[in-house]
Amino acid sequence: MxxxxxxxxxxxxxxxxxxxxxxxxxxxxxKENKPIGLWGQRHKRYLQECKKAVYITLLTSGRLNSYLADIDEQATEMMFRLVEQMADKEGVTEQLKTERPMLWVGRINEIQARAREIVNAEIIYA
Incomplete structure (x- = not known):
């Protein structure tokens, strides 16, 4: 044979x-092999575990990488925008950073944690 x-x-x-x-x-x-960052990897894992049909469709159509790169870009932009807006609203400024650095670090970490939760809820696990 x-x-x-x-x-x-x-x-x-x-x-x-x-x-x-x-x-x-x-x-x-x-067509393009764009890099996929942290947010794109998280969304990929979510699709593999919870939305298998969507994952397989994107994979077999050859659009998975560009889709994940787009999700990664959207999530990164949203994260930076939210952190900046929350910091401005709560008075976490460069002046606070120079006067009380440990307080500034704590407040920024809190803001980043809240922003991460929002990005996860609205983009990554949606």
Missing amino acids: EKYIYDESNGLWYELQGDYYIPCLTLPTE
Whole structure:
């Protein structure tokens, strides 16, 4: 038996695996390979665990990487915007940073934690 055969009726190549011919299928390649950061990785894990159909659809259509890169970019921008807005609203300024650095660190950490929760709820796990 031949290792590879071509079926003209459907245009697919088949490879011999044991006693069976298995179609040689490949995923489509994405046009751009953008880097995926922390937020994109979290969303990917969420899709894999909770939204399997969406994950498989994006993966097999060749759009998963660009989708995750877009989610990562949106989440990063939202995080920076929220931290900046909350810090301004609560009076956490550069002056506080120079006068009372430990207080500033504590307040910024609280603000970042709240902003992370908002980003997780509205983008990552939505």
